[in-house]
Amino acid sequence: MRRALLPAVLALAATGSGGVIEANAGTDCDLYTVTVRVTGQGEATRGPGVAKALGDVLVKVSGNPALALEPAAIALASEAAGLVDGWSYRDLMEGIPVHDEQGSRDRPYALTVRFDPARIDAALKALDTAPWPEPRPSLTAVVTVTNGATRFVLADDGARGRDMREALAAAADQYGMQVTVPTEAAARDAPTPSPGGAATLFGALDWDDGALGWTAEWRMTTDGTKYRWTTGPVSFDEAFRAAVGGAAQILSGHGAPN
Numbered sequence: 001m002r003r004a005l006l007p008a009v010l011a012l013a014a015t016g017s018g019g020v021i022e023a024n025a026g027t028d029c030d031l032y033t034v035t036v037r038v039t040g041q042g043e044a045t046r047g048p049g050v051a052k053a054l055g056d057v058l059v060k061v062s063g064n065p066a067l068a069l070e071p072a073a074i075a076l077a078s079e080a081a082g083l084v085d086g087w088s089y090r091d092l093m094e095g096i097p098v099h100d101e102q103g104s105r106d107r108p109y110a111l112t113v114r115f116d117p118a119r120i121d122a123a124l125k126a127l128d129t130a131p132w133p134e135p136r137p138s139l140t141a142v143v144t145v146t147n148g149a150t151r152f153v154l155a156d157d158g159a160r161g162r163d164m165r166e167a168l169a170a171a172a173d174q175y176g177m178q179v180t181v182p183t184e185a186a187a188r189d190a191p192t193p194s195p196g197g198a199a200t201l202f203g204a205l206d207w208d209d210g211a212l213g214w215t216a217e218w219r220m221t222t223d224g225t226k227y228r229w230t231t232g233p234v235s236f237d238e239a240f241r242a243a244v245g246g247a248a249q250i251l252s253g254h255g256a257p258n
Contacts, residue, residue: 032117061132
C-alpha cells in the first residue's frame with residue numbers, strides 16, 4: 001500500500017482533479033518550504049532530512065499537527081524525494097574553517113527543502129485532508145511568564161523575553177501562521193478569554209525548578225467553544241510549538257489539541 005500511494009499522488013498532481021490544487025492558486029510558496037537541521041551534505045543525511053521535511057510541510061500546509069503521526073503520512077515520507085522541487089544548504093558554522101575530512105562530514109547544516117505545491121496538495125487529498133486555505137487568521141498570543149519571583153507578560157517592546165519571542169516566531173513559521181504579541185501597554189489591558197476572542201491565545205508559562213523545564217497551559221475560545229491544553233516540562237521552544245500547533249489545529253478545523 002505504501003508503494004501505491006506516491007503514484008496516486010503524482011497522478012492527482014498531473015490531472016489537477018478535485019479542485020484541491022486550484023484552491024491554492026497564488027498561495028504563498030513559503031507554505032511549501034521547510035528547513036530542517038542535518039549533518040553534512042551527503043545523501044546519507046539528506047534523505048532522512050527530506051523525509052522529516054515532508055512531515056513538516058504536510059502539517060504546515062494542512063494546519064493539522066496530528067497528521068504527522070498518521071501511518072499513511074509516515075509511509076509517504078519514504079517516498080518524499082518524489083515530491084521535492086529543490087533544496088539548498090546553509091552552513092551553520094559559516095566562518096569557522098573545516099579542519100579535516102571528518103569535520104566536514106560532522107558539520108551542521110540547515111537544509112531548506114522546497115516541495116512542489118501541486119504534489120503536496122495531491123498528497124493531502126490522498127490522505128483524506130486538504131490544504132488550510134488562505135487567508136489564514138492571524139493570532140495574538142498573550143503569554144504570562146513566571147520564573148520564581150520574576151513574572152512578566154511577553155511583549156513586543158518588552159526588555160525581557162527576547163529569546164522567547166524568537167522561539168514564538170519560529171513556531172509561527174513552522175505552522176505557516178502570523179502570530180503577534182501585544183505591546184507592554186496593551187498587555188496590561190488584555191481581556192479575559194471570551195467567545196469573541198477567536199484569534200487570541202492565552203498562555204501561562206512557568207519554570208519548574210525540580211524538572212528543569214517549562215510547564216505551560218494554553219487557552220483559546222472560538223465560536224463559543226473553549227479549548228485548553230497543557231505541555232511540559234519542556235524547553236520554551238517546545239512549549240511555543242505546542243501552543244501555535246494547537247491553535248493551528250483549532251483554527252484550521254481539525255479539532256481540539258491533545
